[in-house]
Amino acid sequence: MKLRKVSAASAAVLALALTATACGGDDKDSGSSGDGKKITIGIKFDQPGLGQKTPDGYAGFDVDVATYVAKKLGYTEDQIEWKESKSADRETMLQRGDVDFIAATYSITPERQEKVDFAGPYLLAHQDVLIRADDDKIKSPEDLNAAKLCSVTGSTSAQNVKDKLAPKAQLQPYPTYSACLPGLQNGAIDALTTDDSILAGYAAQSQFKGKFKLGGFKLTNENYGIGVKKGSDLKDKINKALEEMVSDKSWDKAVEDNFGPANYKNEPAPKIGDIKS
Template sequence: MTTDPAPRRPTLSARTAAAAALLCLAPLAGCSAVFAGTSTLLGKDSLVVGVKADQPGLGLETSEGRFEGFDVDVALYIADHLGVAEQDVEFTGVTSAQREEVITGGEVDMVVATYSITEQRKTEVNFAGPYYVAHQDILVSADEKDVDDVRDLEGMTLCQGEGSNSANRITEEKGIAAELEEEPAYGDCVDRLADGTVDAISTDDLILAGFLASDPSAFRLVNAPFTNEKYGIGIAKEDVAGCEEVNRAVTRMYQDGTAEDLLDEWFGETGLDLVTSVPQFEGCG
């Protein structure tokens, strides 16, 4: 499913913004409270959503400037549940390193961008979901036959996208002596894997499966998962009511079969073992 970007809409309605501006003549603390109170997904007639722009199958910006992928379709399903029409959803590309910044800075209403829920991130933003639980895995070149699990990465060169913690889990948490190199995005890592300047990429299996599907003869997915990555929908930290409503949308998405259909559409031919049951939510607040 694809959608054309819609013109950007203001986060506040004209009436709310005018009232807030008048109240901001009062002391600054009162001004902050007014704006904080308006930061909710509920009742909006348009949404700005941050998604990845370079991850096939999840979030990819096409040459026509449209965005497509599983995360994009999940965002559209949530928007529909919230009463926002597809043409009133604007997508914008974000990198892993930008996700907290665009939420806390009010540049987007929500982020659906392979955004793993972590305790550190929960100190800055609120998370609905997870809407999917991925697992960290390994992508190697098609002719690499010696890597069967994470321990086989000893002495190899790994690539990860900036702002990701995936390779660090291997070198620091598991104590595997691998050399780490970082690129701005995972698409750059895939280019380096293709030209042989890195030995492997290790990150979430959905991300790897998307790149594999784009060129199945060039790469091999090891299929040896070793973590759980809970993909959440990032929203403003104070928006508990919006978070709870998004959770209702995710529940319905699994119950009515949409989640299974979308997973099959984007990843059904990759050989990945897809989970189609409702994930256990983390809780809002």
């Protein structure tokens, strides 16, 4: 008799466990609604002004855009899990489902569109140069012919300038963009080149305010989009959120908050699907 009672109790426990599993599922939601407990978003952790991990949390324009989008999808800030998305890892992270979407200075290109889908664009950036605030010699890309140009390992920006615009530029190798800034400040190099939004983010740091300026050369168009897994229904939902961010002026505030100190002359908010070549 006692054995039968134990068996009945065990059966009841098993039934409850199966019910909970069927109703609860995985903690991680697909990102298509706010019913899940969290949403995982990929950002850069090392780009001031765009995506940076700080002692106080995460900050930057990409972070502000991603947070706004997440809220429109039904998530609160404490339901967001931030994950570092290095440039070389972004497509793989989306394809594996490591993140729900990525906002990480992610330029929309035909090659990338074969692997992932993009919402946006949400920012039109350009390759530019950062020079000292008192520099009066570099006024055009051609003036870089007589300049020492920071070349960052793994980046093609400086090499592109040398190949296409200023063949006599002297490329000076540095490990990171951050490492270029002291050299630019003390005259070891004359210019640093990458996307103007990234340069503005570096220049806006408190220790560099007023020391640098952008050349304003607009050497290329870089259409930043939000990457999602191929075929994801998130694309349309994120596009709608981005349109709302522009219409309610939250986009303008995010630009001013993150790039204002560098006097960044940003382009107007791009229209969804309008990719500048």
